[in-house]
Amino acid sequence: MLSKVIDLIKNKTTLFIILIIGVVVSFYTGKLVYDQETNAIRLSFKGDFSDKVQALQRELFLTVEVVHGLKSLFDCSENVEYGEFKTMVDSFLSRHQDRIQGLSWNPRFSAHQIDENAPNFDGSLLNDIRKIFPEFEITERDAHNNLVHVDVNKRGDDFFIPVAYIEPYPSNQKAHGFDIASNADRKKTIIAARDTDQIHATPTISLVQQNTRGVLVLAPLYDGKPVTLESQRELFKGVVVGVFKVGEMADQAMKSTAVRNLSFELLEGNFSSPFTLESIDAGGFDTIYSSAKDQSEIFSKLSNFAEFDTITFANRTWGIKGVPFIDYVEQKRSLAPWLVAIFGVLFTISSILYLFRILAVQEKLKSLTVLDSLTKVANKRGIIDYLNYEWRRCMRDSQSISICMIDIDDFKKFNDTYGHVAGDRCLQEVAGALQEATTRSVDMIGRYGGEEFCLIMPNTTDPNIVAQACLEKVRDLHIPHTSSTCSDYVSISLGLATTVPLKDDSLTNFLKTADKALYEAKNLGKNQVVIAGEVEHGHALAGDGIGLRSKKSTTKQPW
Numbered sequence: 001m002l003s004k005v006i007d008l009i010k011n012k013t014t015l016f017i018i019l020i021i022g023v024v025v026s027f028y029t030g031k032l033v034y035d036q037e038t039n040a041i042r043l044s045f046k047g048d049f050s051d052k053v054q055a056l057q058r059e060l061f062l063t064v065e066v067v068h069g070l071k072s073l074f075d076c077s078e079n080v081e082y083g084e085f086k087t088m089v090d091s092f093l094s095r096h097q098d099r100i101q102g103l104s105w106n107p108r109f110s111a112h113q114i115d116e117n118a119p120n121f122d123g124s125l126l127n128d129i130r131k132i133f134p135e136f137e138i139t140e141r142d143a144h145n146n147l148v149h150v151d152v153n154k155r156g157d158d159f160f161i162p163v164a165y166i167e168p169y170p171s172n173q174k175a176h177g178f179d180i181a182s183n184a185d186r187k188k189t190i191i192a193a194r195d196t197d198q199i200h201a202t203p204t205i206s207l208v209q210q211n212t213r214g215v216l217v218l219a220p221l222y223d224g225k226p227v228t229l230e231s232q233r234e235l236f237k238g239v240v241v242g243v244f245k246v247g248e249m250a251d252q253a254m255k256s257t258a259v260r261n262l263s264f265e266l267l268e269g270n271f272s273s274p275f276t277l278e279s280i281d282a283g284g285f286d287t288i289y290s291s292a293k294d295q296s297e298i299f300s301k302l303s304n305f306a307e308f309d310t311i312t313f314a315n316r317t318w319g320i321k322g323v324p325f326i327d328y329v330e331q332k333r334s335l336a337p338w339l340v341a342i343f344g345v346l347f348t349i350s351s352i353l354y355l356f357r358i359l360a361v362q363e364k365l366k367s368l369t370v371l372d373s374l375t376k377v378a379n380k381r382g383i384i385d386y387l388n389y390e391w392r393r394c395m396r397d398s399q400s401i402s403i404c405m406i407d408i409d410d411f412k413k414f415n416d417t418y419g420h421v422a423g424d425r426c427l428q429e430v431a432g433a434l435q436e437a438t439t440r441s442v443d444m445i446g447r448y449g450g451e452e453f454c455l456i457m458p459n460t461t462d463p464n465i466v467a468q469a470c471l472e473k474v475r476d477l478h479i480p481h482t483s484s485t486c487s488d489y490v491s492i493s494l495g496l497a498t499t500v501p502l503k504d505d506s507l508t509n510f511l512k513t514a515d516k517a518l519y520e521a522k523n524l525g526k527n528q529v530v531i532a533g534e535v536e537h538g539h540a541l542a543g544d545g546i547g548l549r550s551k552k553s554t555t556k557q558p559w
Contacts (some may be wrong), residue, residue, distance in 0.1 A: 019348060026344025034337035041324075041332045042305055048259040049307040049322040056253035056320070060313040063099065063217055063249070066092050067199055067242045067314075070103055071219040074240060078223075080105070082132045082165055089167040099248045101207055101214055104166035106180060107238040108159045114138055115152040129164050133176065138162040140182035150179055161190060161239060172243075180241065186216065192315070193220045194236045195229055201314035204246055204268055204288045213246040213288050217314050250289045261328040263292035267319035271310050285319060292325075305329070374424055375431035378446030383454050386444050387507065390458040395501040402463035402498040403510065404455035405518040406434065406470065409491045409526040411451035413483035426479055426490060427451065433473035437466060453492075467496050467529045475527075491527040493518060498532075 073088050074080050089103045112118040113125055129136050138150045138160060150160060161181040166172045181187040186202050193200040202216040218239040226232040246266065254264055269285035307322045370382030378386065387403070394401045408414070408430060415423040427447075434445045434453060443466070448454040455470065457463050471492060479490040495518025499510060513532045521530035 015352065018352060022348025022351075023345050026348060027341045029344055030337040030341030033340045037332075037334065037337065041329055044332065045262065045305055045322075045324050045328065046307055048257070048262060049309075051257045051259070052253055052262075052264055052322065053309050053311060053320055055256040056250060057311055057313075058256075059099070059249040059253050060311070062096060063242060063244045064199055064314055066096060066100070066103070067217050067219050067240060070105075070240045070242070071199075071221065074105065074221050085165045086167055093168065099244055099252065101243040101245050102166050102168065102172040102175065104163045104172075104175075104241045104243070105238065106161045106218075106241055107164050108161060108236060109138065110159060111152045111155075114150060114160060136164075137177050138179055139177050140179050147174075147178070150182070155182070159236075163241075175243075180216070189216070190218065190220075190239060193218055193239065194232060196315075197222075197226070197232060199314045201316040203316075204286075207243070207245070214243050215246055215316075217242045217244060246289050250291065254291055259328075261325040261331075263290065263323045263325065265290045265292075265321040265323075267321060269319065271317045271319055288318070372431075372447040375428050375447050377431045377435065377453075378444055380446070380448055383444070383446035383448060383456065386446075387456055387511075390442075390456060391501055391507045391510075394458060395503065395505070397459075398500060399459040400498055400500045402457040402460055402496065403514045404457070404463065404467050404470070404497075404529075405448070405495045405511075405514045406453040406455060407493050407518055407522070408451040409486055409493055409522075410481065410484045414481055414490065417481075417483045429477055429479060430474055430490065430492065433477055434470050437469040437473045439466075463496060463498055464529065464531060467494050470494065471527070471529060486526040493521040493526045494529040495519065495521055496529055496531045 069092065070088065073084065077084070085105060092103060093100060107125060107129075109125065112120045113122050115121060116123065126136075139147045139162075140150050140155075142148045150162075152160075159181060160179045162177050162179045163172075163175050164177075166176055169176070181190055189200045189202040192198075197220055199217060199219045202218070204213045204215050206212075207214040218241045220232075220236060221238045221240065222232065222235040223237045224235050226235045250264065250266060254260070265287055266289040267285040268288050305324050309320045310317050311320055312318075370378055370385065372379040390401055393399070408426070411423070411426075414426060418426075431445065431447065431453065434455065438445060438455070438457075440457075440460070442458050443460070444456045446454050446456075455466070457466060460466065471494060474492045475487075475489065477490065481487065481490045484491065495514045495516065497510060497514035497517055499505070501507070501510075517530045517532040521528050524530065
């Protein structure tokens with residue numbers, strides 16, 4: 001089983017597949033870390049966006065409180081003098097000048113209070129205002145957006161709401177006398193405030209004084225304390241108005257928190273029905289403020305980052321859209337995903353290299369168990385393992401197998417004459433000569449024990465040629481052997497056996513047949529090859545020289 005695993009791992013295709021899997025897993029893990037980091041950035045942005053929304057809520061709350069304060073002045077007095085109005089407004093401007101475009105008192109005029117030709121003309125209110133502002137005139141805009149005197153007969157309205165007092169006056173002089181009820185949207189807001197006795201904000205407008213967006217926040221004034229809708233309409237005597245700069249309020253909200261590198265966009269439209277970011281991006285909403293001057297700074301991949309919320313003040317709802325800048329996301333990115341992926345790949349490669357190192361050590365240890373330490377050829381265990389493997393293979397494929405038992409002639413006498421050191425050197429040189437005689441990688445030379453060697457030749461056409469080559473190679477060494485009974489030099493005797501193994505054949509008997517041939521070569525005078533004439537058959541595999549004998553038969557050799 002271990003050998004199969006080792007062979008599988010050594011296969012280049014398997015190695016490539018393992019490497020690919022390791023790389024894919026590494027980058028997938030890196031992507032998971034990247035996604036987790038993205039979620040963390042998204043949550044961080046969500047928190048920063050929420051801080052901006054709360055800051056804007058505080059700014060809008062201040063606008064409502066300013067209008068409340070101005071309303072309280074008129075609620076507490078039936079006749080507010082211009083000096084009182086200016087004193088209170090100046091106190092507000094000293095604290096909120098950047099946000100406030102202007103604060104005004106807009107009394108309610110009926111047609112008979114404006115039209116001097118009316119039979120019931122009452123110019124008392126108009127005269128009171130002209131005592132302070134002699135050139136006061138009630139105006140409206142014509143079809144060409146030019147300021148003109150109010151045409152009472154053409155309007156036919158039940159009330160007019162002109163700007164009577166306004167501060168700061170110099171920067172709002174153009175608005176003085178303008179009838180805010182002449183605009184349909186603003187008149188609708190006035191009616192809503194009148195009928196609910198609540199502060200209302202108008203849709204945003206382009207301020208005539210500055211090239212910016214503004215919002216009118218107005219509170220109704222009554223002559224007394226109405227308790228019914230009918231009495232509210234009857235006692236309605238005008239409004240106090242705060243004109244606030246949308247951009248300044250939003251800028252203050254942006255500056256009030258530490259985070260700067262995100263886009264903050266205010267939207268105006270109908271938010272009463274369900275909506276999504278996609279529907280907002282599709283259109284139908286007006287942008288009244290955007291903190292991003294350069295749109296290229298905005299992070300392009302907004303699917304995970306864009307946030308949206310609504311904010312309500314003075315009975316009006318604005319949408320708030322927030323997206324991060326590129327540097328907001330990049331500053332929070334880390335190298336962790338790439339490091340995880342890179343270290344994963346390096347770990348995969350190092351693991352494969354370490355695995356091969358272990359396998360190499362295992363192979364080396366294995367080779368040490370099957371190699372003879374002196375001659376560096378296979379030992380007896382290696383011979384038997386290889387012989388068992390080839391025996392099964394030849395039996396399966398119906399191929400021949402040959403074995404040659406080899407013994408050094410008179411080796412004991414050689415040791416006695418020249419000593420054991422010379423004997424060891426002789427064994428090494430003989431083993432080398434026998435390896436030179438074999439020409440195929442499948443042929444294996446091994447030391448069977450002492451001075452005896454074994455040559456295994458699977459599926460060879462003429463094993464006798466290899467055996468004769470072994471004999472000649474050893475002769476050619478010319479190792480002196482004066483004690484030999486058959487030659488002046490070291491020589492060998494060989495017993496050769498060949499068979500095509502069948503199902504019930506005995507490998508042990510096959511070994512004994514070769515061993516008998518070797519014994520016969522010794523008896524015939526040594527220094528020669530003897531080929532076995534027949535092989536006994538029976539079912540057994542090779543062991544340490546001991547096998548089971550079973551059914552016998554004989555096989556003629558092919559030569």
